[in-house]
Amino acid sequence: MASGTRLRIAICGAGIGGLTAAVALSRYPDIEVEIFEAAEKLAELGAGVGIFPRPWEVIKKLHLEEELLRYTEAKPTDGPVPSFRYRRSDRAEGIEFYTLVTKGSLMTFHRPDFQNVLLRKLPSTYRIHCSKRLRSYSQRQGGPINLLFEDGTRASFDVLLGADGLKSAVRRSLLNEKVQWAQSENNWSEAAHITTLIEPSWSGTNAYRALIPADRLRIRDPHHRVFTQATQYLGKNGYIIAYPIANGRMVNFVAFKSQHHLEHSKYHEAWVCPTDKTEFLGMFRDWEPEVQALLDCVEKPLRWAIHTVKPLNSFVSGNVAILGDAAHAMLPHQGSGAGQAIEDAYILGLLLGHPSTTRATLSRALQIYDDIRRPFSQRVQERSRLNGQYFTLSCQEIDFNAIPEHEMLTKLKILGKVFTKNWEWAWMSSLGGSVEEAMRLIESTE
Template sequence: MSQPRLRVAICGAGIGGLTCALALAKYGDVQVDVYESASQLAEVGAGIGIFPRPWKVIKALGIDQELLQRTESEVKDGPVRAFRYRKSDQLKGVDFYTLVTNGTLITIHRADFQQVLISHLPQSTRMFFKKRIRSYTQDLTGPVELLFEDGSRATCDLLIGADGLKSSVRTALLNERAYWAQAEGRPSEAARALDAIHPSWTGQVAYRALIPAAKLRACNANHSVLTTPMQYLGKNGFVIAYPISQGRAINFVAFVMRHDLEGTKFNGPWMSATDVSAFASNFQTWEPEVLMLISCVDRPLQWAIHTVKPMKSFVSGRVALLGDAAHAMCPHQGSGAGQAIEDAYILATVLRHRGTHRGNIERALQVYDNVRRPLALQVQERSRLNGRYFTFADDIDWERLSESQLWEKLQQLGNRFTRNWEWAWTTSIDGSVQEALSMLESR
């Protein structure tokens, strides 16, 4: 058996890591090893949304039809109603905007997505569980050497950190960058690198749950979220809910927002099981449609929303970051998973290019960084802004507006949603692919 052209180690078996593994493993001359810190893949994260840009990647990987069998979403071209918005922090809520996208927002359970990705990996892709990376070393000529928390070691030509918000690979990469910056007399750059290691709390807490559709239907057979993705907005919080798993469940998330606490430390576990009383009081004066949803929630998961500070680069030598490890963002554009998918596909594109080999991996990774980092950081900021828009975090005294003034302001706000979001359906992943290929072939 011939030696592989490249040996790639991927730390993290989430959506981004598995997408990258599948995109690379389709080419027989790349050996892919996936290292996952958990003992098994778990159903964490509930529902995710996929816009047309990353959906095109999924089609290219040949898993679109199988995914569609696990969702109630239908792929449509042209204008599609993605979300309906209501101002709901009052006794009688009001519909004020419908987000219309060009192409469907596909909603699917994260666990279903992972299972499909794993089922399509070839036998040559090796998966190792209970493997958390501690550190790595790299020099100019030899392989990248990996050291795991259990004391075991491995080598590769390229390390990809897809290990999420608390990424060990990011920690090692930024420590490496800080070391060299300090050694070369750039102390301020070293300080910035060290500061970016630790995630930053946004002042936001999400309460996530899956509601059996039958349970909600028993309360109200005509409830909006049984058929329509909804967002219920209000001051300092909002609720998003939509059907998943072929309509058998409702993905529910309630956000409690304290924008004044952004950048402060969150006290307590970042994720924990809790009960409805932990957040229900924040919505007690909201409209009945929201209260009915909350009444159907049982044992939600509490997530303190943290993000990664914008990084100078997603790569260092023969090490690259993707997904949350590189740019963990607020979930308010439904694009965290989609951005990880795009990262994975562009990274795989530059690595499988006929001109990429062991001797020029760093050049290929620089192309990946040049193409993906600007857009990913832009989406990260747009997601933060959406969170402010959804909670009326501006200087308007909404309570003092007349009925006509309120309607006018709500329409302006809705139009702002579209302007801030339309990149997701007015641009294409094809443009990023061509940009990456042009960079590779012009050097």
């Protein structure tokens, strides 16, 4: 340990959450950081990711904006912009019914570009260890965190941040710790409840993801709508989202197939795997022509059986905290899982970086993180789930099975307003209030 080091922090997982946490911590020279990543090399999924104005504030605060803007056609603005067009498309002739106008742009990227920008921002003193899959950790109150890796090696740190995604090993260890404490107090119902939270749960929805080379789609339909406007094509049992990324060279395509009644049932196949488009073509057979043009251009889709993390009672145990998908993996219907990971990372950085945070006061700083970020991110989880219902025309306020055709457009417009209301936190609210609250709480303990 270098002299003058205040804290040594291990980050487990080098996805968007882990790397943003590392960038946020790099502003404090007296904090040492090492990153442990299970994969052999750092390679984000070849797919798109969109960042809404609220988490984009963090991007600006971490001075990542200028570099990221080189990889997108989207232009950041504070004014109202059309972000998505909505069509009801499960019919021969689609109905254009709504334009989602957001205050500020949705910034869209090819994930590897996003990851590379984060990596380039890290100080050269930060070590990233690949092929290091965490198995578990142990800690004694106030003592260091001992990490055990699958290759049998060990390491010890003052803090462990678990940014290791949906199947998080840190979450498993953290919840097992809580199960043991509950058992030691003979609180068997609490122990049983916590046990049910360890494994992710299937949402009943599968996503089929692909990148379509823009040139391929241009041959099929030179003026396809998605070249100029991000679009969602809605229908009863699923929907398609498509938007340009990588400076217009590719179109990010995701088709969702939803069976809401199967939520929380067990998914028996691989959760993420290459598949063939015949697996979902049948479902979209009768959809409008511009959907067919997209489907014709899809090659080598990946099937993503969407699993989520059930709402946890805490993201923290002693000197360990989880963030991002490890803490609150959600349905992707508000395009906000990565954004929420970015917000977690930023607040953690501020609290751990605060000069009053020392080995002695660490657990207090992490507790403040939990108090601030857990309720918010869990509300986003629930809102994302709701959008998934709305995008498949399932809405308490409107029964789409019983609407005469002449009322369809009016009802679809109402649906647009309902999902906008549910979603507008992402561009109408600011992280500023959480930052102020975090600072107020950490400073009140000095």
